[in-house]
Amino acid sequence: MNVQIYTTLGILFLIAINANSSSPQISSNSVLVALLDSHYTDLSELIEKALLLQTLEQAVSHHNITIFAPDNEALTLHLDPQFKRFLFEPGNLKSLQNLLLFHVIPYRVGSDDWPEDSGTGSGAHFQTLLTEEQLQLMTSSGRKVINGLGFVTRPDDVTRHDGLIHGIEKLLVPRSVQEDFNRRRSLTSISAVQPEGAPVVDPRTNRLKNKKPVTEPPAGSPPELPVYDAMAPGPGLAPAPAPGPGGPRHHFDGESQVKDFIQTLLHYGGYNELADILVNLTALATEMGKLVSEGYVLTVLAPNDEAMAKLTAERLGEAGAAESIVYYHLIPEYQTEESMYNSVRRFGKVEYDTLRVGHKVVAEEADGSVKFGSGEESGYLFDPDIYTDGRISVQGIDGVLFPKEEEEEREALKARPGPPAAEVKVVAKQKRGKLLEVTCSILGAFGQHSQFTSCH
Numbered sequence: 001m002n003v004q005i006y007t008t009l010g011i012l013f014l015i016a017i018n019a020n021s022s023s024p025q026i027s028s029n030s031v032l033v034a035l036l037d038s039h040y041t042d043l044s045e046l047i048e049k050a051l052l053l054q055t056l057e058q059a060v061s062h063h064n065i066t067i068f069a070p071d072n073e074a075l076t077l078h079l080d081p082q083f084k085r086f087l088f089e090p091g092n093l094k095s096l097q098n099l100l101l102f103h104v105i106p107y108r109v110g111s112d113d114w115p116e117d118s119g120t121g122s123g124a125h126f127q128t129l130l131t132e133e134q135l136q137l138m139t140s141s142g143r144k145v146i147n148g149l150g151f152v153t154r155p156d157d158v159t160r161h162d163g164l165i166h167g168i169e170k171l172l173v174p175r176s177v178q179e180d181f182n183r184r185r186s187l188t189s190i191s192a193v194q195p196e197g198a199p200v201v202d203p204r205t206n207r208l209k210n211k212k213p214v215t216e217p218p219a220g221s222p223p224e225l226p227v228y229d230a231m232a233p234g235p236g237l238a239p240a241p242a243p244g245p246g247g248p249r250h251h252f253d254g255e256s257q258v259k260d261f262i263q264t265l266l267h268y269g270g271y272n273e274l275a276d277i278l279v280n281l282t283a284l285a286t287e288m289g290k291l292v293s294e295g296y297v298l299t300v301l302a303p304n305d306e307a308m309a310k311l312t313a314e315r316l317g318e319a320g321a322a323e324s325i326v327y328y329h330l331i332p333e334y335q336t337e338e339s340m341y342n343s344v345r346r347f348g349k350v351e352y353d354t355l356r357v358g359h360k361v362v363a364e365e366a367d368g369s370v371k372f373g374s375g376e377e378s379g380y381l382f383d384p385d386i387y388t389d390g391r392i393s394v395q396g397i398d399g400v401l402f403p404k405e406e407e408e409e410r411e412a413l414k415a416r417p418g419p420p421a422a423e424v425k426v427v428a429k430q431k432r433g434k435l436l437e438v439t440c441s442i443l444g445a446f447g448q449h450s451q452f453t454s455c456h
Contacts, residue, residue, distance in 0.1 A: 031163035032056055035067060038158055038165070042075040043100075049088075050096045056104070059129060064108035065163040068135075068146060070171045071153070079171060086181050090264050091389055095177045101130040102174040109137065110164055111155045114144055133174045147172060254292030254391075258285050261387040261394055265302065268386055271396065273308035277322050284326050292391050297334040299352075299393045301361070301372060303400045304382060311400060327356035328401055334393055337384030340370050359403040373401045 027033075032053070036044045047053065059065050087096045105126045115124040115137050123138025123145075136147050144152035146168060154167025199208050262278060262285060265271040278285040288298060315321060331352045343350045344365040351360040363372050370381040379399025387394040 029160060030060060031065065031067065031158065031160040031165065032060060034158045034160050035069065035165060038069075040069040040071065040165070040167075042072045043069050046075075046096070046100060050093065050100055052097055052100055055101070055129070059104070059106055060162050063106050065129075066105050066107060066109045067163065067165045068103045068150075068152075068168045068172065069157070069165050070103075070168050074168075074170050082185065083181055086184055089389065090387060091260065092180070092184075095180050098130050098133075098174060099171075099177050102128050102133055102135075102172055102177075104129045105135060108163060110159075111144075114155075115139060117142075130174060130176075133176070135172070254294075255286075255289035257292050257389060257392055258289040260389070261300070261392050264387045265394065268383070268396075270304045270306075270383075271302050271386075273305045274302050274326075277326060282323050282326065284323065288330075288392075296332060297391050297393075299331040299333055299335040299395065301329040301331065301379070301401065302383075302386065302394050302396050303329070303379065304396055304398055307379065307397070307399045324356060325400065325402075328354050328359060328361065328403060330355040331361070334391070335395070336388055336393055337370070337381060337395065340381070340395075341365070344370055356403070359405070361401055362404075372397060373399065374404065377402045 035047075038044075047056070056065070086092055087099065105128050107126060109126065117139040123136050125134045125136050127134055138145050138148070144155060144166075146152065150168050150170045150172060152166050153169050156164055157167045158165035201208060262275050265275045278288075291298065315325075331354055333352065335352075340350075340363060344363050349362055349364045351362055354361055361372055362374060363370055365371070366380065372379050372381075377399065379397035379401055381395055382398040383396030385393070386396050
């Protein structure tokens with residue numbers, strides 16, 4: 001109930017802000033406000049997440065709308081988990097927007113206006129707010145049907161002067177979104193292209209060798225090349241090396257993916273310090289982009305700002321300390337919250353290699369979550385799956401991790417008896433200037449040397 005109240009207040013606040021700008025003003029009795037105050041809370045959260053409020057405001061200001069709203073059970077229990085994860089990924093915002101716009105038509109279609117059963121089963125087609133996509137409304141056996149699959153469970157559930165809401169039993173998925181999901185699931189959008197071998201030149205003909213076998217010329221036929229060319233093919237005919245995944249074809253755009261996840265960290269909030277280190281203080285963002293372009297995958301254990309604020313000047317004062325810290329938080333594997341939690345549940349403690357060569361980070365289950373490190377320098381999985389795109393995975397943690405060997409060395413230094421040796425500052429003795437030396441010698445000749453302390 002509190003979530004609904006806060007959501008409604010937030011939308012009213014946004015509407016008040018938009019009223020002062022060039023966007024049209026929406027009354028408090030609008031169907032949009034009624035939707036956010038209704039029991040369709042999951043659909044309301046999706047509309048906010050998809051940033052569609054202004055688009056729906058524009059539609060309501062020009063004409064009535066009809067919203068087909070699936071109930072919360074359809075969005076939580078009856079939705080494929082992989083499809084739901086696909087919709088919530090940062091790079092798939094357009095697919096989420098298209099899915100929600102497919103549930104809105106720019107007409108007022110109430111129960112009295114619903115197409116009757118004509119016996120042909122064709123019904124009537126209505127254009128949605130999603131371009132080039134239509135909804136088929138028909139009546140079958142006394143029940144209102146949408147696209148031949150979904151039934152209306154709550155006709156005219158919410159009615160206002162600028163539109164109405166029908167409750168439906170399932171989510172409607174347009175063809176374009178289904179195709180995007182199928183491409184993502186089959187990994188065709190991020191799969192690597194098989195490297196091709198470099199072209200090989202036949203020194204006898206100065207031509208590219210064909211992959212298919214070529215029949216030998218008949219006996220007695222003249223040679224294809226002059227004898228001088230056949231005797232000295234020259235170094236220019238040597239084959240070039242085969243192109244790698246990060247060659248001119250650019251199979252992976254690592255720089256764009258790294259830029260995308262850093263922007264996601266900034267929009268997510270609470271990870272500005274790590275983003276600043278990656279972009280401004282070091283060149284690690286560029287290095288990560290090159291790795292991803294070459295076909296590698298990465299999992300970033302991202303300490304939040306509160307954990308980064310606990311770092312002392314001693315930790316960061318050494319040369320290369322920032323790079324070493326970040327390298328220890330980069331795992332050259334693609335791990336999600338689910339995969340890491342399943343691993344620690346099954347095996348107890350799991351060691352992951354890091355880009356800080358020779359050091360591994362230990363993960364184990366603790367308090368129903370994943371704990372990294374041991375002792376005081378440990379961190380829990382705090383914000384799971386901040387960014388996951390199949391190549392880069394970002395997992396938020398609440399602590400900065402350090403190798404166990406480094407911590408043992410620091411503890412040994414603290415355990416040494418006696419106070420630490422104080423640093424002795426050596427101040428160089430200043431040399432007297434030539435003019436002062438001449439002046440003091442003249443005063444000494446007249447017996448006035450002792451009256452000036454500078455001459456002592």
